[in-house]
Amino acid sequence: MKRHSTSTWTVARTIASKDLRIEWRSKVLVNQVLPFAAIVMVLFAFALDNDGILQRVAPGLVWLAVLFTSLIIVQRTFAIESADNALDAIKVAGVPSAGVFIGKSVALVAQLLLFECVLVLLALVLYQVHLSWGGVVLLVTVSVLANIGLAAMGALYGGLGAAAKGRETLLPLLLLPAVAPVLIGATRATESAFGVGGASLGEGWPWVALLAVFGALFGFGGTLAFGVLTEE
Amino acid sequence: MSSGDEAVRLRNAVVLLGSFPALAEASLVVERGEIVLISGANGAGKTTLLRLCAGLLPLARGEASVLGFNLATQRKEAQLHVGMLGHANGLYLDLTAQENLQFWGSIVGASSREMALSAQRMGLHSRLLNTPVAKMSAGQRRRTALAILVIRRASLWLLDEPHAGLDAAGRDEIDIILREAATAGATIIVASHELERAGALATRRIEVVGGAVVERGVQ
Amino acid sequence: MNSIHPFPSPTSTPTGTRASRGLGVVVFLGMVLLTLLGLFFTDEDVVQGSTVRLMYIHVPTAWVAYLAFIVTALTSAMYMWGKQHSLTFDRIAGASAEVGVIFMGLSLVTGSLWGRLTWGTYWQWDPRLTTTAFLFITYVGYLAVRDLGGSHQQRAKRSGVVALLAVLEIPLVHFSVVLWRSLHQKASVLRPNGNVTMDGLMLFTLLFGVGVFTLLFTWMVLHRQRVLALADAIDDGGLEAALQERRNENN
């Protein structure tokens, strides 16, 4: 008659696939957030107004746009939960909070990856940067690792904001300083991938290690901390 | 906790919403298998009482245990056996009823047969099942939420105004489901304004006044 | 000169004790002496000239700021892993972070005044400066989390977790900023730390400043923590009144 606790992994998988299905269905990301990211890239071009500079700073602009977009995506991923108070329903079910955290983070990683692909393509077109095949390999590695860090921190502080109702404005204040290492590491590595200022591919890989450490540390830390930050 | 026979035991429970004591030293014992009707004015603390039993609100003072689990220390264990239907339905509006059911089926480990049965019971036929929740009426959403509640197979059911927004057929269906659950051994606590309908079900009535529990006798 | 009297008459403060009053007097006299030493009694530096006088307050404020965040981290850990989950530790953590934010702000201000005189600009993207700015924002965020509301225990748990996360964040921020600068900083700025030769009195003044500011920090946290305890007690006392009022709804 009675149910048993579902495993953390089942919960994580269920939550992640549910989130992605909702995004696929609602098209909010594609119809609203993606155009936002694109216009940010275009506005950067107006603000800087010089082809030479744009080419030089393209990697930084791509990752700044990712960072701003991630704020919106994180807020959106918790808005889904609070629209009809599904967050409460999940809590009442006694679901392991580590599973919720991992599920939310995995879905965020996937969404961020989509945005990075589009933003890099835009940079190739709008800012006239070049990308070799070796650069693609580096860029994909960088993106995946950077996303793990971004998503973990985003899910953690986004969850805190959602639990403390009406205080969603806390997210940028907590998230942006914390993910500075991701911005620095990913930007420098992307400079190598784009070959900006004569940077070679080899210079990019040490930054990958920084991103990996960051992702591992906060992926793990977030799994432990999420329950405390979001419950009661 | 001493006795496993009690579904709910509150002793001088205080629950704060901000600095407001929504429950002010409420005491209540509910035996297993009872169907308890909670009445009371708006703001008396009915919803807070249910949310405390569901482990959604922390206890500021006093003692609270549910199904033998101390809510202060064994909240997650208690929650595995508690199902709640609150004012909100807890559904994902962009997903269909079927997808919502499947999500919960996967979370709680229900078989697809069980989900289909439950959907059928709540009158969710196949066309409705494939409608996004956002396009459903209030009553249809309520039925979907109830279907999910049924597959939770909880030992303690907490319902906050379950009849709200339902048509006559839906209301009858709720009554039948609650009776069945009680027969199967579940304990049910219902907060409702509709005293005659819910009262017919109940084995006992209590009233919440000013954040405290007042017994209104056995039916 | 700096004639702002930092401490109102200590005899009438409800959070004071005999010991804290004594400490307060020592701190006040120490501050006066530090000011005299820093502005008048010490000589100008051979390299830096008079700007070295800013160092006597800049270095101590920066030191106290970092000390404050170490205290916050330690007391947060003591709250989290202590058997009793004592709110005193949580309040010390909060008081220390608050005082730390003030001193970090001051060290950024005095540091940029010094930078204007030495580098010719208020701001350099120097790793230490950049990390300090990030630390400042991080703890402003921490204080915002303390303000979220809920029960005292909930506040303590949440902010404790955020403080411990910050302890993980800061070394990573610092490390990545150092790496960033070491690869990109082509022009070399004047790095006075390496070639300053301090005479005995100057060195004494600097160390004396660090000592006095550490005592000031202790005094401020001691009092602030007691004020927070009073505030918590008022909250709890308000509960009794609110419960009584709620009971009266019965009739």
Next chain:
Amino acid sequence: MDHVQFIVGGYVVTFVAVGVYVVRMLRQARKYNSAISDGDKPWR
């Protein structure tokens, strides 16, 4: 002394900021104090 406004300014800013904080803190303490019995002040 060169740059006297910068140097004295640095000292003044520091002492004023600390002073304002301390005065506000102690004023708050006095306000709260009347509402709390000495039993809730373990340092007494």
